Amino acid sequence: MKQPSPPTGPNPTDPTDARASTSPPGSPPRGTAAPPRRARRGESLRFAVTHALPAFARGIPAPRPAVVALLGAVGQARWSAATLRALHDRDDGAPVLLGGASGDTLVLLDPADVQEFFARPVRELALDAVDKTKMLSVIEPTGVICSHGDLREARRACNDQVLAHHEEAHPSCGTFQTVIAEECSRLATKPTLAFARLQRTVQRISRRIVLGDQAAGDEELHRWLLALRKEGNWGAVRHGPTPAGQRLYEAATDRLHAYAPHAPAPTLLGRARDTTCGEDVDAVGQAHHWLLALDTVAPIVARTLLLLAAHPAEQAALHDVPHAPDTTRLRACVQESLRLYPIVPDLLRILRTDTTWRGVPYRAGTHVLVPIGFLQRDSGLVPGGSLFAPGRWCTDGADRDTRMAPFSHGEGRCPGDRLGLMAATEFCAQLLREHRLTEGRPRLDPHRPLPGALNASGIQLTLSRT
Numbered sequence: 001m002k003q004p005s006p007p008t009g010p011n012p013t014d015p016t017d018a019r020a021s022t023s024p025p026g027s028p029p030r031g032t033a034a035p036p037r038r039a040r041r042g043e044s045l046r047f048a049v050t051h052a053l054p055a056f057a058r059g060i061p062a063p064r065p066a067v068v069a070l071l072g073a074v075g076q077a078r079w080s081a082a083t084l085r086a087l088h089d090r091d092d093g094a095p096v097l098l099g100g101a102s103g104d105t106l107v108l109l110d111p112a113d114v115q116e117f118f119a120r121p122v123r124e125l126a127l128d129a130v131d132k133t134k135m136l137s138v139i140e141p142t143g144v145i146c147s148h149g150d151l152r153e154a155r156r157a158c159n160d161q162v163l164a165h166h167e168e169a170h171p172s173c174g175t176f177q178t179v180i181a182e183e184c185s186r187l188a189t190k191p192t193l194a195f196a197r198l199q200r201t202v203q204r205i206s207r208r209i210v211l212g213d214q215a216a217g218d219e220e221l222h223r224w225l226l227a228l229r230k231e232g233n234w235g236a237v238r239h240g241p242t243p244a245g246q247r248l249y250e251a252a253t254d255r256l257h258a259y260a261p262h263a264p265a266p267t268l269l270g271r272a273r274d275t276t277c278g279e280d281v282d283a284v285g286q287a288h289h290w291l292l293a294l295d296t297v298a299p300i301v302a303r304t305l306l307l308l309a310a311h312p313a314e315q316a317a318l319h320d321v322p323h324a325p326d327t328t329r330l331r332a333c334v335q336e337s338l339r340l341y342p343i344v345p346d347l348l349r350i351l352r353t354d355t356t357w358r359g360v361p362y363r364a365g366t367h368v369l370v371p372i373g374f375l376q377r378d379s380g381l382v383p384g385g386s387l388f389a390p391g392r393w394c395t396d397g398a399d400r401d402t403r404m405a406p407f408s409h410g411e412g413r414c415p416g417d418r419l420g421l422m423a424a425t426e427f428c429a430q431l432l433r434e435h436r437l438t439e440g441r442p443r444l445d446p447h448r449p450l451p452g453a454l455n456a457s458g459i460q461l462t463l464s465r466t
């Protein structure tokens with residue numbers, strides 16, 4: 001695929017620089033409206049079979065370990081990449097319109113289009129795509145992603161304040177780091193660390209960060225939330241929540257409301273209580289997403305540590321500084337693991353107004369997809385795309401480079417990006433303070449392109465005391 005844009009072109013580190021969007025290669029001349037480039041029926045079918053259906057079968061809010069393992073064993077990530085590459089190569093990366101069960105989806109495969117995707121306002125290119133909203137409305141019906149327009153802006157402003165999106169570090173960072181240190185101190189006592197134990201620890205941390213110590217031992221709440229997320233896996237093919245899903249949502253929400261008045265001020269629910277969120281915003285309801293998002297720290301940590309176990313030089317570099325490990329470098333390792341194995345590999349939006357893209361008109365209601373998991377691994381765009389090279393995140397502006405987007409960019413960028421990165425980095429740092437990773441399963445070959453998918457629930461790590 002194409003090389004990164006030359007210095008005279010759009011600035012890939014600035015999501016608001018949409019210069020390229022005015023006339024990327026393949027655009028019709030000004031004043032003429034070309035018809036959309038429609039995929040052939042076989043191409044749409046191939047996309048559905050190799051990319052969209054496996055993503056649905058894998059389970060989005062609650063990944064199904066058996067399906068993830070099966071798809072890994074048959075090499076589904078390679079099929080999906082081959083499909084997207086073929087779509088790209090047919091017309092030099094021009095946007096392509098695919099037909100599907102939920103209507104048309106415009107797939108963007110060129111870096112200039114991806115840059116424009118991030119630069120457009122979310123009022124026009126909204127996050128509440130149909131299938132995503134059907135899924136999320138089971139587990140967080142009052143969440144920010146399930147909305148658009150004024151209501152979304154109010155929900156987003158509430159999230160931004162509670163999560164301190166515009167601040168360098170979260171004001172409760174110190175409290176959260178203490179929570180993580182306390183929980184990790186129990187973990188490293190055994191030489192092997194399996195994913196299930198790591199996951200239970202992360203869930204305790206999520207509850208303490210969102211609700212406070214009062215909820216530390218409330219595993220029942222997490223059982224309800226996990227069962228509810230499994231219901232959410234089916235959301236896209238159902239008409240609304242099932243009675244069982246409704247009961248789970250109500251039980252979990254009642255529990256959140258019971259905790260809310262007593263949540264200490266530094267916790268997320270405490271901050272939500274003390275923040276003016278606007279009358280229409282269900283501030284407590286946002287906690288469903290905060291718990292879901294913080295729970296993803298478990299697979300992120302497991303994959304980061306597995307990558308470090310397979311790259312001894314990178315692990316050694318973390319201890320080059322006194323009072324190791326070097327958290328700046330460790331944070332880059334977490335970012336690199338997220339680039340290779342993103343939590344959100346497909347960024348999906350919906351057009352809320354009729355609009356044009358490269359001079360081609362599209363109707364409101366058209367979906368727009370950036371398969372970022374595929375693009376940010378493409379060596380033509382990101383050198384050494386399938387290799388673990390954390391140093392790339394230590395260069396100036398890497399975090400704003402639109403070729404890599406584990407947290408998205410622009411107005412839809414994750415408001416919990418710094419908090420999530422801090423939590424994952426601190427967790428790894430605690431484990432590596434007095435231990436070294438000596439082995440990891442599955443085994444990864446650091447000299448070959450890394451596998452397209454890594455089933456977190458199958459990861460097992462061996463730690464030895466320093």
Ligand code: HEM
Nearest residue numbers: 144145159290293294343344406407408412414415416420
């Ligand atoms: C730990 C790693 C995390 C990753 C990789 C991640 C990634 C993302 C991505 C890619 C999006 C955009 C989704 C889309 O376009 O559909 C997003 C949205 C969001 N994330 Fe995160 N996230 C993380 C952690 C967190 C945390 C810790 C929180 C809060 C506690 C959080 C809260 C949110 C919210 C509220 C949104 C919706 C934003 C909106 O609709 O404008 N995330 N996240």
